[in-house]
Amino acid sequence: MTGNFDLNVRFQTVAPSRDIVVVGAGIVGCAVAYELARRGASVEIIDDRGAGMGATQASAGMLAPFNEAPDGGPLLDIALRGLEIYDSFVAQLCDDAAVTLNYRRSGTLEVARTDAGVARLAHTQSVLAARGVDAEWLDRSDLRRREPTLAPSAAALFIPSQGFIGAAELTRTMASAARRHGARLIEHGRVKRIARHGDEMSVVTDRGSLTGDTVVLAAGSWSGQISVEGVDAPLPVTPIRGQLLQLQWSGPLLTRVVWSERCYVVPWDDGTVLVGATVEDAGFDERTTVAGVQELMAAVCDLAPSASAATFVAARAGLRPAAPDHLPIIGRSSALPSLIYATAHYRNGVLLAPLTARVIADLLLDDRIDPMFEQTTPMRFGAF
Ligand SMILES: Cc1cc2nc3c(=O)[nH]c(=O)nc-3n(C[C@H](O)[C@H](O)[C@H](O)COP(=O)(O)OP(=O)(O)OC[C@H]3O[C@@H](n4cnc5c(N)ncnc54)[C@H](O)[C@@H]3O)c2cc1C
Incomplete structure (x- = not known):
C-alpha cells in the first residue's frame, strides 16, 4: 500500500512509456497487474478500497466450467480455456512468490434429488462426452459409499478435472507478487473518469489524476459508474x-x-x-x-x-x-483505443482471471489479438 505522501508524488509524475494503469484491484485487476508487471510493464493499480475487497472477498473460488455453463456455447469454451491454464498459472505464481496456495483439482460432485435433476445431469454428461471430458455417473449407492455425509440422492456426476482455490489468498498473492515486479498499488483512490490527455491517458480520481499509455478497466460491478470520454451510455454491467x-x-x-x-x-x-x-x-x-x-x-x-x-x-x-449475455467484457474500447475493458466476469471471475490476464498482456505487450475477443468485445453492446 502506498501512503498518502507517495500517492501525491505519484499523481504529479508524468508516466514513462509503457505505463499501464489498472483500475480495480479485485481478482481480475490483480491478475492483470501481476501478469503485466511480471512481463516487464510498468504498472499502477488503483482501488477505492484495497485489494480483493469487492466480489472477490465473497467468492467460493470454485473452478467449475461445467457447472457454470452446462449447455455448452461460448461461455463453456472460454471457461474451459480458463481451467486449462490454471495449473501452470498457479505453479508460476507460487514459484515466483515462494508460497503455496490452497489449490485443489480434486473434482466436483453434482447431485440430483429429483427426476428433473437427473435429466439435467444426463444432459450435462452428454455435453461432456461430446467434448471428450472425463465424467463418472454415480448411482444412489455409489454416492452413498463415496460421500456418506450426504442425504440420499438419486444420482450424481463426478467431474474429476474441476476444483477450487482460495480466491482471497490468490488475490493477495498476485497483488504482492505484482508489487515485487515493480507495480504500485494505490488504495483508497476512487476513479471517476478515464479520458485522453494529449498523447496519454488520464485517470481522474477523487484525489488527483494518474497518467499512462494504457488503462485497463477492471472495476467489476462498478465498471459502468466510471465515465469514459466519448462514451455516452454506462457500460451494461x-x-x-x-x-x-x-x-x-x-x-x-x-x-x-x-x-x-x-x-x-x-x-x-x-x-x-x-x-x-x-x-x-x-x-x-x-x-x-x-x-x-x-x-x-x-x-x-x-x-x-x-x-x-x-x-x-x-x-x-x-x-x-x-453483462446482459453473461459473457465477460474483455477487449479494446472503440471510443478510446488505449482503454481495455476487463470486467463482467459474473460467476466466473476466479476461474477466468488468469486467462483474462494472459490475453490482455498478450495484446498490450506482444500485439497479439486473441480469438476470444470476438466473443468478449465491449463493442457487442455498442460504441464503448
Ligand atoms: C458469493 C459469490 C460466490 C462466487 N463464487 C465463485 C466461484 O466459485 N468461482 C468463480 O470463478 N467466481 C465466483 N464468483 C464470482 C467472482 O467472485 C467474481 O466474478 C470476481 O470476484 C470478479 O472480480 P473483479 O475483480 O472483476 O471484481 P471485484 O472483485 O468486485 O473487484 C472490483 C474492484 O474494483 C474496485 N472499484 C470499483 N469502482 C472503483 C472506482 N471507481 N475506482 C477505484 N476502484 C474501484 C472495487 O472496490 C473492487 O475492489 C462468486 C461471487 C460471489 C459474490
Whole structure:
C-alpha cells in the first residue's frame, strides 16, 4: 500500500512509456497487474478500497466450467480455456512468490434429488462426452459409499478435472507478487473518469489524476459508474448479489466440492466449509441478509443433514458483475483505443482471471489479438 505522501508524488509524475494503469484491484485487476508487471510493464493499480475487497472477498473460488455453463456455447469454451491454464498459472505464481496456495483439482460432485435433476445431469454428461471430458455417473449407492455425509440422492456426476482455490489468498498473492515486479498499488483512490490527455491517458480520481499509455478497466460491478470520454451510455454491467456462509464443520467432512439444486459446498482442509450462494438483484447493496443466510442454512442442511451440528463462522456478500449475455467484457474500447475493458466476469471471475490476464498482456505487450475477443468485445453492446 502506498501512503498518502507517495500517492501525491505519484499523481504529479508524468508516466514513462509503457505505463499501464489498472483500475480495480479485485481478482481480475490483480491478475492483470501481476501478469503485466511480471512481463516487464510498468504498472499502477488503483482501488477505492484495497485489494480483493469487492466480489472477490465473497467468492467460493470454485473452478467449475461445467457447472457454470452446462449447455455448452461460448461461455463453456472460454471457461474451459480458463481451467486449462490454471495449473501452470498457479505453479508460476507460487514459484515466483515462494508460497503455496490452497489449490485443489480434486473434482466436483453434482447431485440430483429429483427426476428433473437427473435429466439435467444426463444432459450435462452428454455435453461432456461430446467434448471428450472425463465424467463418472454415480448411482444412489455409489454416492452413498463415496460421500456418506450426504442425504440420499438419486444420482450424481463426478467431474474429476474441476476444483477450487482460495480466491482471497490468490488475490493477495498476485497483488504482492505484482508489487515485487515493480507495480504500485494505490488504495483508497476512487476513479471517476478515464479520458485522453494529449498523447496519454488520464485517470481522474477523487484525489488527483494518474497518467499512462494504457488503462485497463477492471472495476467489476462498478465498471459502468466510471465515465469514459466519448462514451455516452454506462457500460451494461449489473451487480448480482451473492451471499455465502462459512461454517465450522463437525464430524466427517465432505471430500470434495458438492453441488445440489439449491446450494454448493466447498470443504477446506481446516475443517471449515463454504456454502453458496444466493443470486439476487439487490442493486449495489453489499450487505448480508437474514433471508439469504436462512436460505443457505436450509439448503445445506437438506443436502448434508450433519450441517445442523456445524457452527457459524461468517456470512459474506459480494456483487457479481454481469453483462446482459453473461459473457465477460474483455477487449479494446472503440471510443478510446488505449482503454481495455476487463470486467463482467459474473460467476466466473476466479476461474477466468488468469486467462483474462494472459490475453490482455498478450495484446498490450506482444500485439497479439486473441480469438476470444470476438466473443468478449465491449463493442457487442455498442460504441464503448
Ligand atoms: C458469493 C459469490 C460466490 C462466487 N463464487 C465463485 C466461484 O466459485 N468461482 C468463480 O470463478 N467466481 C465466483 N464468483 C464470482 C467472482 O467472485 C467474481 O466474478 C470476481 O470476484 C470478479 O472480480 P473483479 O475483480 O472483476 O471484481 P471485484 O472483485 O468486485 O473487484 C472490483 C474492484 O474494483 C474496485 N472499484 C470499483 N469502482 C472503483 C472506482 N471507481 N475506482 C477505484 N476502484 C474501484 C472495487 O472496490 C473492487 O475492489 C462468486 C461471487 C460471489 C459474490
